[in-house]
Amino acid sequence: MKDKWIYGLGLGTLVFSACNPQPKQGANEKAQQPNVIFIVADDLGYGDMSCYGAHRVQTPNVDSLAAHGLRFTDAHAVASTSTPSRYSLFTGLYSWRRNDTGIAAGNAGMVIRPEQTTIADVFKAAGYATGAIGKWHLGLGDKTGTQDWNGEVTPGPRDLGFDYSYLMAATGDRVPCVWMENQRVANYDPSAPIEVSYEKPFPGEPLGKDHPEMLTKLKPSPNHGHDQAIVNGISRIGYMKGGGKALWEDEHIADSIAAHAVGFIDAHKDAPFFLYVGTNDIHVPRYPNERFRDKSGMGYRGDAILQFDWTVGEILKALDKAGIRENTLIVLTSDNGPVVDDGYADRAVELLGDHRPWGDFRGGKYSNFEAGTRVPFIVSWKGKVQPGVSNALFSHIDMFSSMEKLANQDMGPDAGADSQECLATLLGQDTKGRRYIIEAAGSLSISDGSWKYIRPSNGAAYNQLTNTELGNDKQEQLYDLKQDIGEKNNVAEQYPEKVAELKQILEQEMEKGFNL
Structure with a gap:
């Protein structure tokens, strides 16, 4: 359980204790309302950025964020894969308490159910505008395989507290390869109605395993399963028909995420907002924009790290332009640890050299060892978080209760029941963090x-x-x-x-x- 005594930021010097696991109490003071942005990378390792020791690739925008904020050395995702990790981040509940929070298929029903409380609900209750942009991987619709991709897909992020959403329908390597804006396919093409299956292919639709000559951008690594529907010269997991003008181009995914994030910031700069930005980088298939392609010397995986850093820079520039950087709490992290070859022949292994995505740790994505869940974690809030390095033990699970406290909300005893209130740890006033x-x-x-x-x-x-x-x-x-x-x-x-x-x-x- 958790405790949540509420305080007013900026009301003078406060003394904080470590993460508090005791039953939460009601709000008793009025809090200010800073903007809050979560930037969650995909498969980005502890050692993948220069502020965490990488020397083969430079990440100046993330480095700047770290230099003006708090860089954590012992922060952890709850799980070593995407869906369960994000489930726990958003709900404050351990994903392993349920048996249906594993890696979601592209046509999975929504893993977080509408009756559950999310961090977005916390901020919405506090009067914030709320948005979710980019990678989701928590399913859409009620049940697996029942989505109407040609109409509104419900339930969806709106039912989880997000006023606005612009999300990948599935993942980069899974169909359908379209953007969902407010639970409808963005740029929908009525001349090319969408059909999706994870059971059998559609007659007449070419597959990567049968037509390697059509794989003009990336070819799959053997035996990973990325050899089914072909979209944008890249074969995916699952079968798809239609889409037309709505189909994304992989080289523009990061641009689209950044543009919509910047647009959301600009639209809501005059009132408090909560924005979740889930980047596709550096998940497979890695096919960066030509501005970054072949620039890292480490193949497309390294180029995707450069592209991720650029995305961070665009968000920071938007905050500076709007004049709201000092009133914005930014949390940058990754959903889980790194993987080098996760299904495409992008030369990531061949060109890795002495770069160590996992840092000094053992394992990686999918692993019980440290590199599976020990992730980059940076907190920046100018004037409120003193720059430095924190060795405090911290878990994504505690973002829920910590944001409750920040937003001066009490969502009830069952909401975020596994989350502990660790706001003092996030802000650097506590150096110990969690007990375990x-x-x-x-x-x-x-x-x-x-x-x-x-x-x-x-x-x-x-x-x-x-x-x-x-x-x-x-x-x-x-x-x-x-x-x-x-x-x-x-x-x-x-x-x-x-x-x-x-x-x-x-x-x-x-x-x-x-x-x-």
């Missing part, structure tokens, strides 16, 4: 920042397609992160009391609901 974090991949793990316990699992230990150590083992695992940040030495047998301590906390949490 829980992460989900093939299994569950728990860390107190010094020690990490991974629950036994029968899952595969290694994913050959992505070259990822998954961290699954039939034996209990314990790692001393202070001495062994690379998680190379399992010391569970040497420290049974620490195993018992962390295991007990994890089991207590699992008793509240577990369905991984």
